[in-house]
Amino acid sequence: MGIELFVDPLFRLPLLAGLLVALVLPLVGALLRLQDEWLAALGFAHLAAASALAGLALQVPAVLGGPIGAAAGAAVKAVWGARGNTAYGFMILGGWAVTLLIANNTALGSAMGHALVDGQLYFAGTVHMAAAATLGALAAFALPWLMPRLVHARFFPRHEQANRLPAWRRRLGFDLLVALGMAVGTGTLGLMGAFALVFVPPWIAFRFAPSLRSTLILSAGLGAGTYLIAFLAALQLDQPFGPLLVAVLLLAGALAATARRCRP
């Protein structure tokens, strides 16, 4: 087995669905890091996992249940005006508790709980592909509108207040994109795999890239590259995809840290 795995019809849908997610999540992660809110990814991932399992109990497909719960979390956060890592800390705790309670009390929930944690990429089908394509299209549509506003608000936080401009559209819009990204990512790549794609590539890019534009390009490139390596390695070595993706990303992070230390 080798490069031909990339074109095997059996793996084509999982490969493409995961690749789309691996391109979008690092971009979202770079913007989260810019705002010092990267913990949001883990918060929304836990909410998505919990609501995916809760949805299964109500006969709602996991690929729908996850985004609904994560989006509801974003909406509640916006209505309450909750901001920063405190809100995401509560999301993580709530999502974790609900996920494990459902997983421990239902047979299907138990299997799905493991799948969400491990990552079930190779079982991704047309529904996952549609969800990933929707995420990609929304990101392509929303990021050009969101990014200048997010960067401006980051550096000039008093501007909207001083001009009595509404900030809620920017905040809610970005939270919904993060929520959808983490829900689709968790359902496709697994909870920690999705989080690692949000966290590690931007962490590396922020250290090396000479500009924000190159940070975004490097983040997406690292996400796609590490994803493809993990995809191939998991098949070759017959290992679960999620943990292997995290391991590849950690290795990339370690190499980047070493390279930085060795720089003159």
Next chain:
Amino acid sequence: MSSAPPAGAAGYLLEVDGLVAGYAQPVVGPVSFRVGRGEVVGLWGANGTGKSTLINAIGHGARVFAGSIRQAPGLGVTYQEQVPVRLDGMPLTGRELLRYARADRQAPPASLAPLLGRRLDRLSGGQFQLLCVWSALATGADLVLLDEPTNNLDPPSEHLLQEILAAEQGLRAVLVVSHERDFLHACCSQVVEIA
């Protein structure tokens, strides 16, 4: 924000009348002054007199206990805080900062040109401060609020800022808060003392 709004009833962009402002309780005031189109007005006071609270109240970020703040209808405001946001890892270049700030009214001074291609987290505190102040001044806003813009500036940079602000007289309204009286007198058309 590029087109100037119609002036207020008395021709001023900003009228502060008997203002007492603060947060949980009053911090500063009463203070009265006016800023007209093309005026660079300085607010001077020693540390702790509530200058930043006053400018924050004008930016709708502090509570008004008494008096009034009247702005010309549709007034566009740019507000540069005392401590600009600066994270440890910040891969934006100076040029990107100016673009996202929409600071494209005019080209930056030649002395800022070398900073434009560098990452913000690799600039000195003074270089970053000067770039942030310029990013506020070069927008199309009608009124620019600058809170302690001389922070972190070495004498040559402070002199450059004086020249930049002095050049704004007659062009736009700028309200500058500072504890440096000489700096304000060198670049402002009017200096208001906060007791």
